[in-house]
Amino acid sequence: MFQSSRFLLKAGRGKPVAVLVGMALIAAACGGDSDDSDAADAETATATAEAPADETATAEAEASAPADGKSTTLRATLPQEPASWNYWEVAANALRFPTFYNVQETMVEVTTAGEIVPMLAEAWTVSDDGLTYTFTMREAKFHDGSDLDSADVVYSMEKNATSPLSKLSAPHQNVASVTATDERTVEIVLTQPSATFLRELGNSAGYVVPENFLEENDANSVMIGTGPYVFADYKPDTSLTFTRFEEYWGEKPYFEVIDWKFVDDETAALNGLLAGEYDFVTAVLAEGIERVATFTEDPEFKVLFESAGEVSYLWLNVNEPAFQDERVRQAIAHAVNREEAIGVYDGYADPTCLMVVPYAEPYNSDYCPYPYDPEKSMALLAEAGFEGLEIDYPFATVASHPFTMEVLTQQLADVGITVNSRGEDLTTWLDKTWEQGNYGMSEIRDSANIMQYGCEGGREPLGKSSTLCIPEFEDKLAVADSFIDNDEYLAAMSDLVKTFADLAWVTVISAPKVPMIMSADLEGIQEVRINNGIDLGAARWAD
Amino acid sequence: MLRHTLRSLVTLLFTAIVGSVAVFVLVHMLGGDIVTVLLGKEAGPGDVQFMREELGIDRPLVVQYLDWLGGVVTGDLGTSYGMGYDIFDEIVRRLEPTIMITLGGLLVSVPLALLLGTYSATNAKKLRGGAIDVVAQVGTAVPAFWAGLLLVLVFGVRLGWLPTGGYVPLGEDPVACLRSIILPVLALSLGVTAVFTRYVRTAMIDVLNEDFMRAAMARGRTRRGAALVHGVRNASIPLVTVAALQFGQLIAGAVVVENVFVLPGIGRLIVTATLGREVIVVQSLALVIMLFILVLNFLVDIAYGFLDPRIRDKADSK
Numbered sequence: 001m002f003q004s005s006r007f008l009l010k011a012g013r014g015k016p017v018a019v020l021v022g023m024a025l026i027a028a029a030c031g032g033d034s035d036d037s038d039a040a041d042a043e044t045a046t047a048t049a050e051a052p053a054d055e056t057a058t059a060e061a062e063a064s065a066p067a068d069g070k071s072t073t074l075r076a077t078l079p080q081e082p083a084s085w086n087y088w089e090v091a092a093n094a095l096r097f098p099t100f101y102n103v104q105e106t107m108v109e110v111t112t113a114g115e116i117v118p119m120l121a122e123a124w125t126v127s128d129d130g131l132t133y134t135f136t137m138r139e140a141k142f143h144d145g146s147d148l149d150s151a152d153v154v155y156s157m158e159k160n161a162t163s164p165l166s167k168l169s170a171p172h173q174n175v176a177s178v179t180a181t182d183e184r185t186v187e188i189v190l191t192q193p194s195a196t197f198l199r200e201l202g203n204s205a206g207y208v209v210p211e212n213f214l215e216e217n218d219a220n221s222v223m224i225g226t227g228p229y230v231f232a233d234y235k236p237d238t239s240l241t242f243t244r245f246e247e248y249w250g251e252k253p254y255f256e257v258i259d260w261k262f263v264d265d266e267t268a269a270l271n272g273l274l275a276g277e278y279d280f281v282t283a284v285l286a287e288g289i290e291r292v293a294t295f296t297e298d299p300e301f302k303v304l305f306e307s308a309g310e311v312s313y314l315w316l317n318v319n320e321p322a323f324q325d326e327r328v329r330q331a332i333a334h335a336v337n338r339e340e341a342i343g344v345y346d347g348y349a350d351p352t353c354l355m356v357v358p359y360a361e362p363y364n365s366d367y368c369p370y371p372y373d374p375e376k377s378m379a380l381l382a383e384a385g386f387e388g389l390e391i392d393y394p395f396a397t398v399a400s401h402p403f404t405m406e407v408l409t410q411q412l413a414d415v416g417i418t419v420n421s422r423g424e425d426l427t428t429w430l431d432k433t434w435e436q437g438n439y440g441m442s443e444i445r446d447s448a449n450i451m452q453y454g455c456e457g458g459r460e461p462l463g464k465s466s467t468l469c470i471p472e473f474e475d476k477l478a479v480a481d482s483f484i485d486n487d488e489y490l491a492a493m494s495d496l497v498k499t500f501a502d503l504a505w506v507t508v509i510s511a512p513k514v515p516m517i518m519s520a521d522l523e524g525i526q527e528v529r530i531n532n533g534i535d536l537g538a539a540r541w542a543d
Numbered sequence: 544m545l546r547h548t549l550r551s552l553v554t555l556l557f558t559a560i561v562g563s564v565a566v567f568v569l570v571h572m573l574g575g576d577i578v579t580v581l582l583g584k585e586a587g588p589g590d591v592q593f594m595r596e597e598l599g600i601d602r603p604l605v606v607q608y609l610d611w612l613g614g615v616v617t618g619d620l621g622t623s624y625g626m627g628y629d630i631f632d633e634i635v636r637r638l639e640p641t642i643m644i645t646l647g648g649l650l651v652s653v654p655l656a657l658l659l660g661t662y663s664a665t666n667a668k669k670l671r672g673g674a675i676d677v678v679a680q681v682g683t684a685v686p687a688f689w690a691g692l693l694l695v696l697v698f699g700v701r702l703g704w705l706p707t708g709g710y711v712p713l714g715e716d717p718v719a720c721l722r723s724i725i726l727p728v729l730a731l732s733l734g735v736t737a738v739f740t741r742y743v744r745t746a747m748i749d750v751l752n753e754d755f756m757r758a759a760m761a762r763g764r765t766r767r768g769a770a771l772v773h774g775v776r777n778a779s780i781p782l783v784t785v786a787a788l789q790f791g792q793l794i795a796g797a798v799v800v801e802n803v804f805v806l807p808g809i810g811r812l813i814v815t816a817t818l819g820r821e822v823i824v825v826q827s828l829a830l831v832i833m834l835f836i837l838v839l840n841f842l843v844d845i846a847y848g849f850l851d852p853r854i855r856d857k858a859d860s861k
Contacts (some may be wrong), residue, residue, distance in 0.1 A: 083580045083625035083819045089594070090625075164582055164590030200833070220627040236626060236633070237815055238710075238807040261709065263805050271707045274700045343663065389645035427820050431575030434584055435591070444586070 056486050060161075070541045072256040074522075075531030076280040077263040077272070081237065086219040087207060088163050093532045096204065098260055100533025102242060103143075104225035104543065107135065107153070108198060112526060114362065116198055117240070120148065120208050120226060121186075130484040137184045142210045143230045149182035155211040157188065168207070171200035172466035194481050195489040196451075228253045228537050237262060239260045254524075254540035273301070273517060280518040280525070282379070282534060285399040289346045289417040292515045304527050305348055305513035310339075310401075311357055312349070312445040313508040314408060318469075320440055327384040329504035332441070333370035334377035335415040342510045344403040348511040354497045357447045363494040377415040390418045393439035398431040404443050427534075446511060447532065450500055451477065471497055551844045555837045560612075560829060566829040567608050570822050576600055577624040577820045598624050600822075611823050620827040625819060630827045633810065640710045641808035643720070645793045647728035651735040653786060657775060659736075660743025661750050662758060665770050667748055676744060682737025687796045691730035691803040710803035710833060727804045731796050735789055742785050746778035753777075787843045 006515055049499075066125035080094035085093060087104065101332040109119040118124075122138035140148040174197070176189045202204065212222055217224065223231040228243035228250065242258040251445060261278065263269040266288030272278045282290055283306075295301045316323045316332070338351035353368035381387050391412070402423065409419040425434060433439045476496045483489040500506065516525065523536035578586075578594045586594075595601040599610075618629040659675050666672030675676050699707035705726055711719035750756060751766075751774060758767040798810035805811075811830060816824040 081815070083577065083821075084627070090581050091585040092581075101557050164594060165585045218627060220625065235807065237811050238629065261805070265707070265802060265805065266706050268803060269693050269697070271700050275703060277707060277709070387738055425818060427575035427580050427818065428573055430583060431579045435579065514838045 013326055036372070053158070057197035063120060065290060072254070073259050074255040074257070074280060074536065074539060075134055075259045075261070075278045075536055076282055077269045077278050078240070078260050079264055079283050081262045081264070084220040085223050085234065086214075087204070087209075087223065088159060088168065088214055088219065089165065091165050091167070096532045097534055098242075098258075099223055099225075099227075099231065099241060100204075101227060101535040101537065102229040102258070102533070103223050103227045103231045103330045104207050105227050106203065107201040107208065108206060110199055116202060119202070120153075121201075124198075126198070130227070131190045133188045133190075133198065134181075135186045135188070137186065138249060139184075141247045143224045143245060143359075144210060145247075146210050146484050148208070148226060149183050150186045152211045153186045153208055155213075156208045157186075159209075159214060165204070167204045169205070171197060171203075171205040181482065192482060193484050195483050195486070196481055198333045198484055229258060248266055251537070253537045255536065257292060258536060270295075270517070278346070281515070282516055284515040284517065288399075289515070292346060292348070295517045300520055302415055302518050302522065304518070304525055306516055306527055307350075307511065307513045307515065309357070309532060310445050310447045311352065311508050312404065312443065313355065313506050313509050314441055314443040315506040316441045317437060318505065319427065319437065321388060321461070322506070325384045325386070326504060327380045328386050330390065331377040331380035331384070331386075331415065331508040332372045332417070333504045334380065334415065335412050336509060337372040338509055339372070340411070341404065341407050343514075344383050344400050344407055345510070345512045348515060349510040350423055351510050353501055353508050355450045355453075355500055355506060355508050356497055357449065361493070363490045363497065365494065365498075367498050367501065368499075370504060370507070374415050378494050381416060387416055389416070390419070390420060392438075393419045393421045394424050394429060394433045394442055395421060396426045396444075397423040397424050400445065401443060404445075408443065425496070443509075450497060453500065453506075454479075470503060473503060545702070548845060551841050555834075555841050558837055559833050562828045562833045563612075563826055564608070567611075567822070568603070570820070570825050571604060571819065573817075573820070575820055576822070580819050581625065581689060598677030600624075607822075609812065611826060615827075615830065621823045623816075623821050623824050625821060626639060630824055631841075633812070633824075634831055635808060637809045638811050639808075640724070640801070640806045641794070641810060643713070643724050644727045644806070644808070645790070645797055646794050647724055648694055648732040648735055648792070648796075649786065651728055651732040652739050653782070655732075655736050655744050657779070657782075659740045660773055661747055661770060661778075662718035663740065663744045664751060664774075665767055667744075675775055676741065679737045679740040679744070682733055684742065685733055685737075686799075687730050687734060688799045688803050689849045690733045691726065694726045694730055695803070706804075710804075710806045710808070727800045727806060730803070731793060731800045734796065736794060738784065738789060738792075739782065743778055743823055746781055747774055750777045760821055785845055787839045790839055794832060794836075 005514040012033055059116065074445045078094070078098060079543060080092070080097075082088050082092040082095040085099075087099070103118050107119060107121045108124075109117050111117055118138070120137060120140060123136040126132070135153070137148060137150060137153060142148060142152075156180045157172065157175070160168045161175060163169045171194075174190045174192050175193055176191045177187075179187045179189075180185050193284050208226065213219070213224060221234055225231075226249065228245055228248045230245050231240075232243045233239075233241040239262065240260040242260070244253060244256045246252070261272075263272065263278075266281075266284055266286055269281045270284075270288050270291055273281050281288075290432055292303060296303045314332075314336070316329060338353075339490040342349040342351055347526050352364075353366075353370070354364060379386075381389060393405065393409070395401045405421050405423075409421055412419050422534040429442075433442050473496075476492065480489070483492055500507070518525065522539065523542050524536075525542050526528040528536075551612075577598065577600065578591050582591060582594065592601070600607065602610075607777060611621060618631075620634070622629055623633070663672045663675040663679075695707045697704045706723055707726075709723060709775070711723050713720045747770065751770060754799070756769050756773060759773050760766060764772065794810070798813055800806070801808045801810035802814060809832070813825065813828050816828065
């Protein structure tokens with residue numbers, strides 16, 4: 001006993017670390033020479049083996065070997081995870097991002113060029129008065145094996161109309177009836193013409209699911225659509241697995257399995273990419289921005305910049321007495337230096353003054369009524385009698401918002417405005433700032449539709465903070481959507497967004513681009529996302 | 544002894560209930576609820592109220608709490624608002640990675656601390672003994688997340704020996720499981736080892752000056768031999784207390800480490816459930832963790848009664 005203990009003490013001198021390193025070496029060696037792709041394949045095979053949704057597709061995915069030696073599993077990270085997968089009641093982009101286009105499809109598709117093309121509706125006609133839309137549905141199957149028919153469309157449209165989410169329900173507010181005229185034909189009648197109705201059917205409002213899907217399934221953890229991938233397996237906080245849908249109506253995608261991992265820590269995601277554990281980091285939104293430049297210089301990786309999805313803007317509380325004077329609002333707008341503010345995104349953003357989302361809309365322009373001019377800002381404040389103005393500024397402590405807060409606080413301080421900033425976690429911010437209106441000003445980055453800023457614009461206002469109710473704006477908002485002629489519609493929208501900028505309740509700062517970092521030989525990833533969905537239908541390894 | 548045990552048990556239950564009330568109140572003070580999370584900015588006021596009614600979170604807080612507590616008493620922790628999973632099942636599913644890294648942390652920390660602490664104490668007046676103490680002091684100041692990041696960069700990214708994150712269940716692939724927990728265990732155990740080492744060192748220095756140690760050496764034991772045979776055993780008794788207390792710290796550290804290494808354990812669930820305002824998930828988790836730590840302390844209390852008759856006698860005499 002004594003001898004062995006003595007030996008242990010002697011051996012312990014400098015040895016523990018060596019023992020631990022030794023453990024690491026043994027474990028690393030035990031891993032054998034299987035590459036990471038194989039490991040991922042094994043993991044996903046295990047995951048998909050548990051999936052009840054599509055056992056046939058799973059078996060095929062497991063059985064098929066990569067023809068060219070490359071893995072047919074794409075390993076990608078997701079920065080966020082939704083609270084539920086119920087598309088009907090969850091607003092999070094985290095839900096739409098992986099599932100839109102891949103799992104769920106819509107009536108029509110809006111292309112990156114802004115064109116409306118067939119998706120589940122292979123053809124349609126619009127009556128001369130712009131009130132009646134007649135859709136002919138294509139032959140397609142749902143992931144549960146059932147055929148798509150007009151009854152599914154009627155059910156889906158009626159369900160979407162009653163969703164608590166304005167993105168799903170608002171476009172259906174002017175719908176008088178949805179009727180299945182035969183097995184593949186659906187007629188939708190509106191109460192008044194709408195320039196955006198058809199386009200909205202290419203967004204969440206046009207989701208099509210099997211009849212009675214919400215009543216017969218646990219929509220919190222199951223998703224059934226017609227897309228090229230089956231929602232096969234979901235492990236909370238861990239992974240989401242899609243398997244290729246072999247009965248997809250369109251061209252089958254290259255990858256048999258999409259192995260999504262939820263990695264909210266960008267440092268961890270980028271480290272995993274460097275270590276070869278992932279092929280694709282789908283979005284870099286916060287602290288990882290600083291590392292993007294190193295990936296652009298590395299030939300093993302490729303960086304694409306997703307654009308056109310969102311704009312960053314600060315907006316003012318419509319109930320604050322100081323902001324009723326338009327000179328104060330204009331002074332704040334003049335104080336914002338957009339060129340400096342995009343430094344938050346390491347320059348991966350375009351400065352802009354208009355609330356136009358998607359950013360590529362044809363009615364966008366370089367119109368900017370209140371460019372950066374600190375002298376004019378100070379003069380306006382003095383003229384309005386609001387020198388020494390103090391503003392309460394709660395900000396969400398996620399993504400780029402804390403960094404933007406620092407920049408804006410300094411810029412406003414430069415013109416004599418004191419900003420009292422306070423950080424709130426996203427849910428608290430949504431509750432106290434967005435819902436309860438406890439703020440002077442705040443900043444947000446999202447794809448908010450300008451239509452949602454009116455109180456009489458035919459849409460449900462987003463929150464107390466965003467209800468402008470200004471006649472000049474309301475009048476234009478009310479008529480913009482009613483033009484059937486596209487040129488008239490574009491002219492009206494151009495006028496509307498300029499009016500919105502003139503009012504200065506909202507100061508749009510920039511259209512940030514989201515870096516997506518991937519293996520250099522990954523092709524077919526779109527740089528422009530529509531509706532926050534990432535379409536992996538064309539993704540493949542380079543030959 | 545029975546009275547001592549009963550008293551400890553009552554204290555345990557009372558503390559657990561007070562703790563769960565505190566967690567319930569604190570989570571509600573954060574602002575926002577699951578409906579805010581689900582509907583985000585796209586909801587109208589009518590829809591928000593409708594969903595709150597559907598989920599039953601529009602009821603008075605006391606009613607909601609008692610409803611949850613009633614479920615707990617009957618063994619039902621409830622279901623999550625968002626994903627709709629059974630909370631008990633989810634906790635069980637998440638236990639494995641958390642147990643692996645916390646127990647792994649203890650298994651690494653305790654023997655290592657005994658070695659280093661004893662060595663440092665027996666060489667307290669020498670440079671090498673002091674050096675271990677200095678390193679241990681630095682170790683107590685190193686945050687687990689920072690240690691984790693460094694380990695990932697060196698062993699995961701630079702050398703490529705070990706995965707940078709993720710967890711493979713033990714039953715699925717024991718080797719891959721071991722590989723996936725090495726770095727988290729190291730990150731988690733670093734600070735704890737440092738604390739234990741300092742504690743063992745102090746306890747051992749005290750023990751070395753005891754009369755029975757001098758007696759052992761007078762009977763021919765060397766100083767090191769006496770330390771090993773009599774010292775370690777005596778210094779280990781209070782270490783049990785510290786280890787039990789440090790287990791709470793290990794779980795707190797697991798919250799950080801599980802996020803750095805993207806491990807789907809209890810710690811990560813606490814974070815996501817809190818951010819997602821899954822109030823009953825947070826409450827249930829807090830209750831389970833509290834009960835675990837309280838039971839551990841309860842067992843230590845009981846063990847004291849057996850180990851040290853003076854404590855048992857004192858309790859029985861009251």
